[in-house]
Amino acid sequence: MMTTTAKNLADVVARVSAAARRASRKPEAVRLVAVSKTKPVEQLAECYEAGQRCFGENYVQELVDKAPRMPSDVSWHFIGHLQSNKAKLIVDKVPNLTAVETVDSVKLANKLNGAVEAATERSAGALRVMVQVNTSGEESKHGLAPGADVVALAKHIVENCPQLAFSGLMTIGMPDYTSKPENFETLKKCRAEVCAALGLNEDACELSMGMSGDFEAAIEMGSTNVRVGSTIFGARNYA
Numbered sequence: 001m002m003t004t005t006a007k008n009l010a011d012v013v014a015r016v017s018a019a020a021r022r023a024s025r026k027p028e029a030v031r032l033v034a035v036s037k038t039k040p041v042e043q044l045a046e047c048y049e050a051g052q053r054c055f056g057e058n059y060v061q062e063l064v065d066k067a068p069r070m071p072s073d074v075s076w077h078f079i080g081h082l083q084s085n086k087a088k089l090i091v092d093k094v095p096n097l098t099a100v101e102t103v104d105s106v107k108l109a110n111k112l113n114g115a116v117e118a119a120t121e122r123s124a125g126a127l128r129v130m131v132q133v134n135t136s137g138e139e140s141k142h143g144l145a146p147g148a149d150v151v152a153l154a155k156h157i158v159e160n161c162p163q164l165a166f167s168g169l170m171t172i173g174m175p176d177y178t179s180k181p182e183n184f185e186t187l188k189k190c191r192a193e194v195c196a197a198l199g200l201n202e203d204a205c206e207l208s209m210g211m212s213g214d215f216e217a218a219i220e221m222g223s224t225n226v227r228v229g230s231t232i233f234g235a236r237n238y239a
């Protein structure tokens, strides 16, 4: 018997594939990050049993606690705000940390680079990083304002952080659906600027955008990495 979580996962996987096909893209061109923050490891294990390997967490301590309790072939994405003084902890404690999607300062990039360089147990090779862009302009959101700062940070990572693999841009966007296309368009525009400035092919620069409420729209707009939590794991309870 399939568990509710496994059923939800299968449904999201099917919706990801269908959205990719509608946009004439291959389903494999879109990575599904199962966002498991606040959810118990037992529920993550149900997803793992059903074939999911990529999981996203927002809080350092929660990731550090959960990672050793899951199989080592899980690919962990950190998607929350990361203080630079936690870079070493997260890299050291999570050898299979494959991506940090929320890099928003030179200081954090340098700390991550140093941590990977010093790490002795790392199994995931170079650490993939994305630059977080605040496309909605809301003060509550982290990330850099679209424009020159985004290009400068991407350039810094490519030129000065050999242990990091710059892999693209990430945004959260507005919860209000009607204004979302604008936020996603802004991220695409940032990608064009970054790729032009660094001489990169756009295929080499991912777009992490789309969550439970809008991942299909995001895929149709070119997202390569969707972060879906509550639709898979159920509503979060922050008691």
Ligand SMILES: *Cc1c(COP(=O)(O)O)cnc(C)c1O
Pocket: 035, 037, 058, 079, 080, 172, 211, 212, 213, 227, 228, 229, 230, 231
């Ligand atoms: C929590 C979270 C998600 C998942 O949100 P859902 O709406 O539950 O799918 C995605 N991205 C980030 C950065 C998050 O913090």
